[in-house]
Amino acid sequence: MTQQPVDADWSRVRLHVVTGKGGTGKSTVAAALALGLASQGKQVLLCEVEGRQGIARMFDVDPLPYAERRIATGLRVGDRSPGVVHALHIDAESALLEYLAMYYKLGRAGKALDRFGVVEFATTIAPGVRDVLLTGKVFEAVQRNSRNKGATRYDAVVLDAPPTGRITQFLNVSGELAGLAKVGPIKSQSDTMMTLFRSPRTAVHLVTVLEEMPVQETADGIADLQAARLPVGAVIVNQVRPRDISxxxxxxxxxxxxxxxxxxxxxxxxxxxxxxxxxxxxxxxxxxHAERRALEDAQHAVVGGLGRPTYELPRLAGGVDLGGLYELAGFLKTQGLA
Known part of the structure; x- marks a missing residue:
């Protein structure tokens, strides 16, 4: 029942942004997508920005620091060697300290500011600045340059992003800063980041389940992203029940x-x-059960009318552990998203 229009070509995408209403499993889908991409032999970075340490729990590893850490390998397909999934937990305070060290050479001085609470103040007083710092680290991972010597160059970056209701504001950093910074390095950086976020190298995938509110939020999210000229990717329908009754x-x-x-x-x-x-x-x-299926079928028809490539992931009876992530990665790969 998956729908894959002619334009469903993800080969040019370097940044996969995964969003969805709370409870739809967007973090699970982001992790499975990273594993699926790594199965193509790609070096993949899986990022999170919400401070919940969800990646560490899903992959059963220690809480992640503000540093890229290898956490898994992709699925082995034939004779091809799988790629590697690295993970990064991004917090605004650490991102600001790195920004100060990289662009203003404020190493120890930046840490002194942290001790005095200046960093926390700077990252909470203006949400737009906070989002620039969070997305700025993602941008750097995609656009690795000479400023970050010796860092791993990734074939793909997967971002477990904020929920659908905030994703346009989160990515539209240039617009959010319009009233705060009209000139200067922060404004310049945000404008540069927008060239990536609005390019074919970025795709914003929306995760939903077959319920009225998540599907409606997905439709609204697509409209908001398109109005902001941000590239809408696929719709991923998660937790689909088996259709084994006539x-x-x-x-x-x-x-x-x-x-x-x-x-x-x-x-x-x-x-x-x-x-x-x-x-x-x-x-x-x-x-x-029949009533539930009828409601799901109605929402499935709504999803089909959104005009986006659509993929489905099954509801796993035993819940989602690391083995389940690999299973979901296999479904994404078979359907052509990964």
Whole structure:
């Protein structure tokens, strides 16, 4: 049921920004995408900016410092050697200290400012400045240059970004700074970053589940991104339930036309005790499941009308552990996103 329009070519993309409404699993999808890209033999950096140490929990490693750290390898495909996934936890305070050291040669002086609370003040007084610092580190990872000697050059960077409701503001750093800094290095840096964020080398992927509110927020997010001239990537439908019941049986369950006597007979033949209202309970559960499926099918049609390449990831019965991440990475790779 995946939809892949002709323009679904991700080969030019260097920066994959993954967003989604809270609870849709955007961090899981970002991690799976990083693993999928690494399976192509690519060197991949997986970044997070929300301060939750979600990457460390998903990959079962120690909390990440403000430093790039190798955490996994990609899937092995044939004789090709898999690439490596590095991870980076970005916080605004550390990013500002690095910025001061890199552009103003304020090494120890910058740390002194940190002790006096100047850094925390600078990164909280103006949210636009904070976003420039966070996205600036991501930009540097994509655009590695002579200022960062000896650093790993990545084929792809995956950003576990803020939720859909804030993603346009987060990426549109030049617009957010318009009333704060009209000239100077911060303004110049934000304008330079926008050349990347608005280019074909960037794609903003939106994660949703088949529920009305997340799907509507995805539609609104696409409209906001397009209005800001930011490149919309794919829509990734997460936690899709298996479609292993026929349409006819679902219709019968919704209408209350299931053969309860036949169900009871089949259970008895299988040696199952049908006492204590078991059959009635099963019929009620079937009705609820059919109603849920009908709602999901309606939202699936809405997603199909968003005009974006669409990919699906299944709901994993055992939850998502490291093995589950690799399984989801395989689905993304098979469908062509990774």
């Amino acid at each position: 349409a006819a049986d679902l219709d019968a369950a919704r209408a209350g036309h299931l053969d309860a006597a036949g169900i009871a007979r089949d259970l008895k033949e299988a040696g199952v005790d049908t006492g204590d209202g078991l059959v009635d309970g099963l019929v009620a559960e079937a009705h609820d």
